[in-house]
Every structure is written in structure tokens, then in C-alpha cells.
Amino acid sequence: MIALGAPLAIASSQGDYAVEPFGDVASLAVAVASLRDPFVIADERVWKRYADAFAPFASAPRYVLAATEAEKTLAGVERALLALQAAGGDKRTTVVAIGGGITQDVATLAAHLWYRGVPYVYVPTTLLAMADSCIGAKCAVNLGAFKNQLGTFASPQRVLLCERFADTLADDDVRSGYGEIVKLAIVESAAAFAAVRDDVTAGGFRGPALAAHVRMSLETKRRIIELDEHERDVRRILNYGHTFGHALEAVTNNAVPHGIAVAWGLDVANFVAWRRGLLARAVYDEVHAFVAERFAFRSAGAYDAASLISAMRRDKKASAGSVALILAHALGDVRVVPAPLDAQLRPADAAALRLVGLQGSEVPLNLTTTNAPHETSPHTASLAGNG
Numbered sequence: 001m002i003a004l005g006a007p008l009a010i011a012s013s014q015g016d017y018a019v020e021p022f023g024d025v026a027s028l029a030v031a032v033a034s035l036r037d038p039f040v041i042a043d044e045r046v047w048k049r050y051a052d053a054f055a056p057f058a059s060a061p062r063y064v065l066a067a068t069e070a071e072k073t074l075a076g077v078e079r080a081l082l083a084l085q086a087a088g089g090d091k092r093t094t095v096v097a098i099g100g101g102i103t104q105d106v107a108t109l110a111a112h113l114w115y116r117g118v119p120y121v122y123v124p125t126t127l128l129a130m131a132d133s134c135i136g137a138k139c140a141v142n143l144g145a146f147k148n149q150l151g152t153f154a155s156p157q158r159v160l161l162c163e164r165f166a167d168t169l170a171d172d173d174v175r176s177g178y179g180e181i182v183k184l185a186i187v188e189s190a191a192a193f194a195a196v197r198d199d200v201t202a203g204g205f206r207g208p209a210l211a212a213h214v215r216m217s218l219e220t221k222r223r224i225i226e227l228d229e230h231e232r233d234v235r236r237i238l239n240y241g242h243t244f245g246h247a248l249e250a251v252t253n254n255a256v257p258h259g260i261a262v263a264w265g266l267d268v269a270n271f272v273a274w275r276r277g278l279l280a281r282a283v284y285d286e287v288h289a290f291v292a293e294r295f296a297f298r299s300a301g302a303y304d305a306a307s308l309i310s311a312m313r314r315d316k317k318a319s320a321g322s323v324a325l326i327l328a329h330a331l332g333d334v335r336v337v338p339a340p341l342d343a344q345l346r347p348a349d350a351a352a353l354r355l356v357g358l359q360g361s362e363v364p365l366n367l368t369t370t371n372a373p374h375e376t377s378p379h380t381a382s383l384a385g386n387g
């Protein structure tokens with residue numbers, strides 16, 4: 001496997017930090033054991049699976065959680081904080097989050113609130129977290145029926161990364177991580193997308209290029225978050241695939257893993273971009289062929305376009321009747337296209353969603369149509385070139 005390489009320094013207004021690669025879990029565990037006053041918040045599956053490797057810090061106080069969306073709530077954060085309180089934590093505590101995005105979100109918010117903020121160190125154990133969420137300082141928890149509605153920006157002090165954790169992930173969780181990797185590759189360039197597609201085609205999702213893909217993803221994301229840490233401008237392009245993806249997650253009650261929903265969502269976004277005359281048909285076809293082959297999923301029920309559109313209206317990114325749709329104009333050229341929701345999801349676009357065919361069985365991801373492209377939206381606002 002290609003190594004992750006040198007540490008990756010990230011500039012942040014809250015203090016710079018680095019992603020520090022480790023070749024094996026055992027040496028990472030030694031680094032955790034040397035942290036000052038650690039309080040561990042860990043995914044229970046990871047904690048059990050890696051109990052032997054985590055022996056160097058087994059005596060540290062800890063809170064172990066189930067990685068479910070129900071746990072990613074204020075109540076879940078409170079449970080973690082009560083455990084920290086019971087363990088005698090104070091201002092000197094270092095919170096150590098070990099797990100995927102759910103554990104990261106709960107632990108980050110807990111660390112941010114405890115004594116108005118103590119340092120936290122993050123050990124990402126899912127591919128999605130390694131390649132994407134471990135940098136950027138975002139955290140969010142769910143409120144009522146709404147996902148990720150409460151949150152803040154809080155940078156980690158360090159990110160300790162070992163890609164060997166991916167060895168024990170379920171296949172769908174590896175594919176989910178690749179959904180975000182594909183998103184970042186398209187944001188980066190045609191060459192980056194081709195490299196990921198070709199490597200995966202040759203070696204599968206667990207092939208030898210996985211670490212190189214993690215590195216590429218982190219470097220792309222770093223470039224964007226260092227320009228716009230607080231997502232006021234160009235960082236919004238990292239939500240490419242998410243408006244549709246979040247809607248799919250909502251209507252399937254999170255049965256579709258996040259990154260797989262993002263892969264599906266960026267394919268739908270590309271379809272919409274092509275229909276509007278913003279993206280060349282050949283590019284849509286190129287990405288679609290890969291996504292359709294590698295990111296198909298099963299859904300338990302049948303969902304129609306109306307429920308997806310209604311979920312999109314409820315998305316937290318929709319405000320005052322408009323939602324920022326992020327559309328690729330070419331590989332390496334992804335832009336924010338703000339428009340009134342109704343104008344944006346015109347009947348033809350809604351037809352695209354219907355074509356997705358959420359039939360309750362294998363989802364064909366068949367968006368192909370022979371209809372002519374739409375006119376270009378007059379509301380197009382380009383952020384390309386900033387990234």
C-alpha cells in the first residue's frame with residue numbers, strides 16, 4: 001500500500017494543526033497514551049475490535065458510544081459530558097475522539113462546550129473521516145427530525161491517522177468513504193477523477209491506492225478550507241452532491257450511508273447541470289458510468305421525486321425559499337448556483353429525480369435521457385477560480 005506520506009499541516013484561525021500519519025495502529029496507540037490528561041470518546045465497535053492494540057491507553061477514562069444518528073444529538077453530547085464530569089475532567093482535559101464521523105461530531109461538540117473549550121485530538125477510523133471530515137473543523141449534531149442542524153467550527157489540536165483502520169470497515173462503509181473521495185476528485189481536476197476511477201477499476205475499493213486517495217482528498221480539501229474556513233464562499237462547493245444526497249438520506253431514514261448518498265447526489269447534480277446546458281454530456285456520461293457501476297445501493301422502500309424534493313426544501317441549506325445547488329461545469333470546475341427553489345427544481349429536473357427509480361430494489365441510477373439540454377440558469381453565480 002502506498003504510504004500516506006509526510007504530516008499534512010492545516011492552517012486554521014483557531015490554531016494550526018496537522019494530520020499525522022501512522023503506519024500501524026500500535027504506534028498510534030502509543031501516541032494517544034502520551035497525551036496530557038486524555039478523556040477518550042470512542043465508537044464502541046472500534047473500541048472492542050481494537051482492544052488489544054489500544055492497551056497502551058486502556059486505563060484512560062473513557063465514554064464509549066454506539067455510532068448511530070440517534071446518538072448524534074444534544075442528549076448524546078450530554079451523556080458524553082456527564083461521563084467526563086464523573087471521571088473528574090477539568091480544564092486540562094484533552095478529549096480524544098476515536099471513530100468515524102458520528103463519534104467525531106459528538107466528541108467535537110463535547111470538547112467545545114466543556115469549560116468553554118478544551119483541546120481535542122481526533123483519530124478517524126472510517127474512510128470517510130480519514131479522507132474528508134477529519135479536517136475542516138466542522139461539527140454538527142441532529143435536532144429533532146433534522147440532521148446536522150446544530151453545530152460549530154472547532155479545530156482539532158491534532159489528527160492521528162492510520163489507514164489500517166479501513167481494513168476492518170464493512171464494504172459499504174469503504175464505498176461510503178469513496179463517495180467523498182470521488183466528490184473531492186471531481187472538485188480537484190479531470191486527472192484526479194481519472195486516477196481514482198482507474199485505480200478503483202483496477203484494484204477495487206480496497207486496492208493499493210487507498211492511502212494515495214486519502215492524501216489527494218485531504219490536499220484538495222485543505223486548499224479549499226484554507227481559503228474559506230467558515231464556509232462563507234468557495235467552501236460551499238464541498239457540498240457538491242449533498243443537497244440531493246441529504247434528501248436521499250432523509251427519505252431512506254439514513255439507510256443509505258452518507259458517502260454513497262453523496263455519490264448518488266453528485267450524479268443527479270451532474271444530470272441537472274447537463275440538462276441546463278452547464279455540463280457537457282460526455283462528462284456527465286463519464287462520471288455516471290463510474291458511479292452507476294460502483295455506488296449502486298438497495299433501498300428498503302419506494303420513494304418518489306416529490307418526497308425527495310420535499311426533503312430538499314427542509315434541508316438546512318435551503319433558506320428563504322432558495323437552496324444553493326452545487327453544479328459541476330467541468331471536472332475541476334464546481335460552482336455554487338443559487339436560485340429560487342422552484343426555479344431550480346423545474347419540472348424537467350424533477351423528472352430527473354423520478355428517473356432515478358427508487359423502486360425498493362437495486363437502484364439503477366439510470367438518469368440517461370435523450371431530452372435536449374435546458375437553457376443556462378440566469379442565476380448562475382460562479383465561484384470557480386477561487387478554489
Ligand SMILES: NC(=O)c1ccc[n+]([C@@H]2O[C@H](COP(=O)([O-])OP(=O)(O)OC[C@H]3O[C@@H](n4cnc5c(N)ncnc54)[C@H](O)[C@@H]3O)[C@@H](O)[C@H]2O)c1
Binds near residue numbers: 049100165173
Ligand atoms: N463533521 C464533519 O465534517 C462531517 C463530514 C461528513 C460527515 N459527517 C457525519 O459523519 C457521519 C458519518 O460518519 P462515517 O461514515 O465516518 O461513520 P460512522 O461514524 O457513522 O460509522 C460507520 C460505521 O462504521 C463503524 N466503524 C467505524 N470505524 C470502524 C472500523 N475501523 N472498523 C470497523 N467498523 C468501524 C461504526 O461503528 C459504524 O457502524 C454522519 O453523521 C455525517 O453527518 C460529518
